Each structure stands twice: as C-alpha cells, then as structure tokens.
Amino acid sequence: MSNPTILYVEDEPFLGRIVKESLEARNFTVTMVSDGKDAVKKFTDSRPDLCVLDVMLPNKDGYSIAQAIRQSNDKVPIIFVTAKTLTEDVVKGFEAGGNDYIRKPFSMEELILRINNLLRLTQRYGSPSEKIVLSEFEFHPDRYELRHQENVRKLSHREAMLLLVLSQNRNTTVSRKEVLLTVWGDDTFFNSRNLDVYISKLRDFFKPDPAIEIITIKGVGYRFSVDEQA
C-alpha cells in the first residue's frame, strides 16, 4: 500500500505536532484536526485509511466522533488515545466503534505498531489477483472476467471496478459516495447517474442466480447480497 492516510484528532498542539511529525517520518500522510467539531467533516472529505482520536477534546469527545464516523463508514479502523485506563473507558471505546486503545503517555513505537497492525488486519484490497466466488459465479478481478458455468464474460474497466467494490463489501451496506469515489474518483451529479447505469448492467449479469442481489438503499447506497447457502 502506498502511504496510508491517517486522520489524527488531537487538541494539544505540542503533543499533536510531535506525533504528526513522527508518523510522517514513517511515511504516513497525516491530517491533523484540533477541534472535534471539524473532525467528522474532515473525515468524509479526506476518507483516511485509519483514525487516531483523542478522547478528551473540547466541544465533542472522541467517542461521539467515532460514533459519527461509524454512521458513514463501518470499516475504517479507529484507535482511541486516552489518559485514563479504566476498563469502563475501554468498554466505552469499543462500544463507540473503536478498534484499539492506547494510553497516554505512549511511545511512538507502540502507536506505530498498533497502526500497522490494524492496517494489516483491515487491508481490503489485499489480493485482488485471487478469484472471488460469488454463489454460482466466479469473478477474476485481475482478468476482468466473470464466469458462470460455461460462460465467461469479459468485463469492462468500470464494470470490474464496481463489482470489485461491491464484492469486497458484500453483505454490508456501501454508500453511493464510497462507490463513486473508488470507481470514478469523484461524486458529482453526472457520475452519480452513471453509477445507476452500471448497477443496472451488473444486475443483468447476475439475473440467472437468485442468490445474488443488489439491493438499493435509497438515499444511502447499495448492499450486495450474496447468499452462500446451498
């Protein structure tokens, strides 16, 4: 992966700067926000690969930021930074959708390990060379091919990218925005209609298999439902 991006929410400027610079020295691209109010907006704008949130912030604490982020993205790893160490804080952190927890004062070494650990665990575009089995279908993302029994259909670039995003998020909801950004790179009005066209194509491809369905969630996105039951 090339330069993972990190959203770092921290209100202490001194600590913040040190951490930001240390992370950048390790080739992370860091966006730092010092006011909790701006954090969620920055998140949706910059779509970082991982978030590091201080829990003690003016205006809005780390937990509520995490919850807000989870509204739009239930995958991005979140690490909480806290001064406290009580079990109930850890519990609260996990309940808010956090994935790890580090206590102040922490060593950069440890933070970096935890970041890399989470990035490795959540790497979604891990091995797109492998075939992806979707009920009766086989999708070869690297070859842009979709097989069904004896039929091999060559996919175009957009078709393949869209199917890849959906496959990687199968059985969960993926927002239109996310799809548009990964497949088209932006989410303007016209691309938006474009997506509709391609969704329609994919539905057509999968029509022969009732176990596969692309469910529309109006105003939100899609859910690629694949029923693996025999």
Next chain:
Amino acid sequence: MSNPTILYVEDEPFLGRIVKESLEARNFTVTMVSDGKDAVKKFTDSRPDLCVLDVMLPNKDGYSIAQAIRQSNDKVPIIFVTAKTLTEDVVKGFEAGGNDYIRKPFSMEELILRINNLLRLTQRYGSPSEKIVLSEFEFHPDRYELRHQENVRKLSHREAMLLLVLSQNRNTTVSRKEVLLTVWGDDTFFNSRNLDVYISKLRDFFKPDPAIEIITIKGVGYRFSVDEQA
C-alpha cells in the same frame, strides 16, 4: 457467525477455568491448553478462529507459540495476555505476530470486547444473518425479504429496518424514540409521522396472520406481539 472457536493457552488452572467458562457462557467454543509445547499442535489440529495466549508459560512462552502459529497461518487473530505493561513487551508481542494485548488482571468484559473486535475485523465479509421466523412468516433481514407461504415480498430499506427492530424486540415494548433513532437516525416531528405510516404498512403485511399484531402503546411506543403457538 455460529460459535467462534478459540484456542486458549494458559498454565494457571484456576484463572484458566474461570476464563474458559466465561467465554463458553458467551457462546464461544474454547479449547484450553496448559502446556506451551502442546499449543502449536493443538492449533494445527483444531484450526481455531482466534488464539488467546498467555506469555508466561512453562516450556515455551507465548511469543514463540505465536511465531510458530504464524508459520502456518498469517491471518488468525492472536491476543496476548501478560502481567507486564512495558512498551517493549507490547513491541515484542506485535513483532511475534500478535494483534492485541491485554494485561492481567483483566475484566472478562474487556477480553470479550477485544475478541469480538478482532473477529469482526478479520471477518472478510459481512456474513448473512439468520432468517427470523415470525409465526407463519419468515423474515430475511439481509435479503430484505418477507415470505409468507408461497409469497415473497420485497421490503424497502425502511420497511426492513423497522421490521428488524420490532422483531428483535418482539413481545416486549419498544419506545417510539428508540425505533426512530435506529431506523431514521433522529426523532424529529416529521419522522415521527413517518413511523406511523410504516407501522401501518407492516400491519397490512401481517394482516393474513392473526398470531401477529403490532400493538400501540400510546405515548410510549409499540409492542410487536408474535404468538408462537402451533
């Protein structure tokens, strides 16, 4: 997911038994090993979904077990249990291939959260959840489908979410506020009327089955009453 399996390596029999039983009470299937020498063999035999390793063991410490496990499997999540708290131990743990770290003494609550967190993170895709049987009806939340005898009705997002909340709280009272928050995300006046509309739709769906009823509790909420008698 049905009953994740856990390999638990712990040499203190007293602690071990408590933890094993607590985990089993939460529907994990736990294999406990007390001697480090046997751990790796047990791992290859039982292919657990996750490992919990104490680092202080006779014969073979947790770190070397982790390294051995990583030889054959680089995906399975590993949690270390340790009495120490030094950064260098954490570093050592991650270097050995661990994914999380919990310090003795720990609360079961926290361990369970960390286990679930890692299982969720490593679960490649969302897994289809079970169908919900409601008297004569079958509700498939991830397919947005409601079956009654031969009829399959496709549900919209709001219909499905509302029905899900009600089913999960069947035969108990759910407040309007809770429903509004889970289905619509907020509970303003207009959404409130919206809920009435959808409740009306659901009642319509279930009209053919007298065992199912949505009871209004004025000023409070609803009770989704399902009589399971044959």
Next chain:
DNA sequence: ACAGGCTTTTAACCTTAATTAACATTCCTT
C-alpha cells in the same frame, strides 16, 4: 487519418421509495 468496434457518458423517460399532507380515528384527560 479514419473506419470499426468497443466503452463510457449523457440524456430521456419511467418506476418506485420516502416524505409530506390531509383527514379520520382512538383514547386519555378533565
């Protein structure tokens, strides 16, 4: 350079879901 075949975008028109509104009903309060 341009013809032919492809993919992608744009456009037009259609369908459906979600919201809002309007009016009816229930039920609690006094």
Next chain:
DNA sequence: AAGGAATGTTAATTAAGGTTAAAAGCCTGT
C-alpha cells in the same frame, strides 16, 4: 361527554434511482 393530543390511514408530492438508447470518446489496425 367534550376536547385535545397521539396515532391510523390513505393519498399526493417529491426525490432517487432504473432502464434504455443515443451520443461521445477511445483504441487499434490499416
């Protein structure tokens, strides 16, 4: 029993998305 708030019901409206086809863009080979 009257009045009012909460909810039920149905219909109208609005916005999102589905479908299909035509237009535009892009390679590739000659």
